[in-house]
Amino acid sequence: MYSFAKDIILASASPYRRELLTRLDLPFTTIPADIDEAGLPGEMPDKMAIRLATEKAWIVARKHPEAVVIGSDQVCAADGRVLHKPLCHEKAVQQLAQFSGNVIYLHSALCVVANGKARQALVTGQVRFRELEKDEIERYLRIEKPYDCAGACKLEGLGITLIDQIDCTDPTALMGMPLIALSKLLRRIGIKIP
Numbered sequence: 001m002y003s004f005a006k007d008i009i010l011a012s013a014s015p016y017r018r019e020l021l022t023r024l025d026l027p028f029t030t031i032p033a034d035i036d037e038a039g040l041p042g043e044m045p046d047k048m049a050i051r052l053a054t055e056k057a058w059i060v061a062r063k064h065p066e067a068v069v070i071g072s073d074q075v076c077a078a079d080g081r082v083l084h085k086p087l088c089h090e091k092a093v094q095q096l097a098q099f100s101g102n103v104i105y106l107h108s109a110l111c112v113v114a115n116g117k118a119r120q121a122l123v124t125g126q127v128r129f130r131e132l133e134k135d136e137i138e139r140y141l142r143i144e145k146p147y148d149c150a151g152a153c154k155l156e157g158l159g160i161t162l163i164d165q166i167d168c169t170d171p172t173a174l175m176g177m178p179l180i181a182l183s184k185l186l187r188r189i190g191i192k193i194p
Contacts, residue, residue: 007068011061020176021177053071053111073108074108078104104126108124
């Protein structure tokens with residue numbers, strides 16, 4: 001574990017982001033940022049991801065100004081439309097049927113607030129689904145139950161079998177928090193990793 005004089009706070013309640021951040025072997029705590037995650041009128045999905053990550057980071061940073069605060073958000077989009085977590089089986093079936101043979105975009109944003117200054121990054125991944133049969137979708141959903149994931153597809157799990165191709169500069173961005181970009185931002189403020 002690396003030493004650093006300031007507390008590091010992940011401004012998130014996501015177990016996926018918490019698990020990802022543990023990979024950097026840094027001591028951190030989590031404080032969820034309670035924000036409205038609805039999009040603004042006419043807001044593009046990539047801009048929405050950056051805005052939400054930044055809002056999360058600043059909400060926690062204002063209460064903990066001496067800490068390094070990490071905000072992160074991911075917006076899943078297809079045809080310029082934001083896709084939300086399905087939360088139920090029926091909506092997950094609809095999403096995956098819509099994705100069959102098509103491309104979705106995962107916009108993963110970061111905001112690191114330290115010493116009153118925000119540093120941001122955005123990584124966009126392009127995911128092309130193969131043609132999916134209805135019984136494949138049903139079988140996948142019964143096994144994985146990805147109802148808490150936008151797009152109903154956990155690429156870090158069995159969801160990878162639904163994919164034809166992925167184009168992304170950072171594979172962890174697809175899981176919700178781009179660790180390559182985060183490592184760069186943390187190094188800029190003096191956190192040595194590794």
